[in-house]
Amino acid sequence: MKRYVLRQLLQLVVVVIGISMLSFAILHVLGDPVLLLLPQNAGQEEFERYRTLLGLDRPLPVQYWRFASRAVQGDFGRSWYADTPAFRLVLERMSPTIYLTLAGLGVGLLIALPLGILAALKRHSPADTLCTILAVAGQAMPIFWLGIMLIIVFAVWLRVLPASGYGTWQHFIMPAVTLGAFLAPITMRLVRSGVVEVMTREYITTARAKGLAERLVVAKHAFRNACIPVITVLGLQFGQLLGGAIVTETVFAWPGVATLTVESIRNQDFPVVQCAVVLLATLIVVVNLIIDLIVGLIDPRIRVGA
Amino acid sequence: MSATRPEIAAPEAALELHISPRAQTAPPLGQPARREVLLARLSRVKWGVVALGVMLLIAASAVLAPWIAPHNPLAVDIRNRLAPPSWMEGGSARHPLGTDQIGRDLLSRVIYGGRVSLLIGVTAVGISATIGVLLGLGAGYFGGSLDAVITTLVNVMLSFPFVLLALAVVAVLGASLINMIAVLGVAGWPIYTRVIRAETLAIREREFVTAGRALGMSHRRIVFRQILPNLGSVIVVIATLQVAQVIILESFLSFLGLGIQPPTPAWGNMLGEGRVYMLNSWWIAAFPGLAIFITTLTINLIGNGLRDWLDPHLTL
Helix, strand or coil, X not given: CHHHHHHHHHHHHHHHHHHHHHHHHHHHHHCCHHHHHCXXXXXXXXXXXXXXXXXXXXXXXXXXXXXXXXXXXXXXXECCCCCCEHHHHHHHHHHHHHXXXXXXXXXXXXXXXXXXHHHHHCCCCHHHHHHHHHHHHHHHCCHHHHHHHXXXXXXXXXXXXXXXXXXXXXXXXXXXXXXXXXXXXXXHHHHXXXXXHHHCCHHHHHHXXXXXXXXXXXXXXXXHHHHHHHHHHHHHHHHHHHHHHHXXXXXXXXCCHHHXXXXXXXXXXXXXXXXXXXXXXXXXXXXXXXXXXXXXXXXXXXXXXX | XXXXXXXXXXXXHHHHHCCCCXXXXXCXXXXXXXXXXXXXXXXXXXXXXXXXXXXXXXXXXXXXXXXXXXXXXXXXXXXXXXXXXXXXCCCCCCCCCCXXXXXXXXXXXXXXXXXXXXXXXXXXXXXXXXXXXXXXXXXXXXXXXXXXXXXXXXXXXXXXXHHHHHHHHHHHHCCCHHHHHHHXXXXXXXXXXXXXXXXXXXXXXXXXXXXXXXXXCCHHHHHHHHHHHHHHHHHHHHHHHHHHHHHHHHHHHHHCCCCCCCCCCCHHHHHHHHHHCCCCXXXXXXXXXXXXXXXXXXXHHHHHHHHHHHCCCCCC
């Protein structure tokens, strides 16, 4: 187990370095920070002065090293717009994003687990067909549109829920449902195929042969084993879930990192964008690591076999 | 992101796409559901055919937009602004879906909006499929350090939400049609690489590849003539499903005002503009979104149908 953890940690470091390079490259290779920072009519001398001032005349590896060594200490530079450290700005907005993600995960699982298990146990029944239709429709649904339709129905027409904002539990309902609807279809399909696969295993036949009640076969033998691929995939889906949270936030004016990122893009405030990208990606990688460790803990085959 | 990820990843990708002939074994003989499985598959293929018909209609209306749209999508008619759809009180047959905030005909704009979405969807998928398949073939066939580098790259890219990457790149490059295609095309390759790599790893061990090697075929010939043709159906299925994803993402960027810029009609920016007026005029936001939904649903159904049609090993 110790070797497994160590190897996972090493992988984590590699991926985080990769992410930092990617977000560095987006600003410094694809674009030119000075062009983004200065007004277009600034003279050539101004450009050169700022380039030297910001150290952009040095070789790229040197610049990357400076960026990375500061980033490790939580220094992503100051916001060009608000003149506060970018890191603090992003960190302040992190908790609403995390709450939204958790709420969406909860709603998503609440829909996906029962329906997925039901569909798997009653394979090819009308209920299964209905679940499949829901999943196919759900996967095609652009959730920003779903969010807007929810606002029109529940906030504008029925006036039962707040249209946007943050604060009370009512504010959570529509964003959580929107994000849950994004996560549920794919998770439901995975739960279904996980349970279907497990139900054909010999230990299920054995459990039945022992005379165990079908309810117990499903709950104790099938579901627990089906959990492993589901947890693994949920870990991999976490990035997608956060992507969905980004979309959801912008629809409901949720004061999270994504709304901040979009605002910062509009203001051309690149230090904040860069910081948000790196922090969100790091969060995803860390969650993936935790999931990997959990899976390794509950399924010895993975940590030994790898 | 872990050393075990490639091993976990392959069956996961297969689960997600239901296209692995190897990861899922055929059900044992005498399985009661056998006949129903066939029936279910047949019905999905049938739905795929229906969806294909709908898709042809959507594509035709996008291509023929100048001839079938009742109005110029950019023609402003300020006296007729915010007119509701024809079936509602105050609506007129002149504007079947109503008009937007400056009196442009919504139906015409929805028809024209399809052009941008389909163009971006198809070209971006073409780019990302090409990159992804080449890298996947390279990683799977040659293995070694090339495989290690590509796999790490895939893991980095996949741990990044696609949306976030696209946002970051658009922020730097600025929003334009070409940039959108480039961003969505270049960012979308890891999913192909991951699946193609796993498939290539398996095919590499098959006898006909060994035979090819024994006959003295070059690596290039083996990869492109022996292995690639076997991956055709997998690539087609993923690419089809990805078109829908790209259309949703493109619409989202345009919705945020970071994609296709007004006044060019695109479903995403129409939805974004309509959001401002949703208190009184729900139709401005509703119909472009409905168009996105129907299009992506249709494409997904085609993708599912193709998968069932092309992959007879599949069990579900």
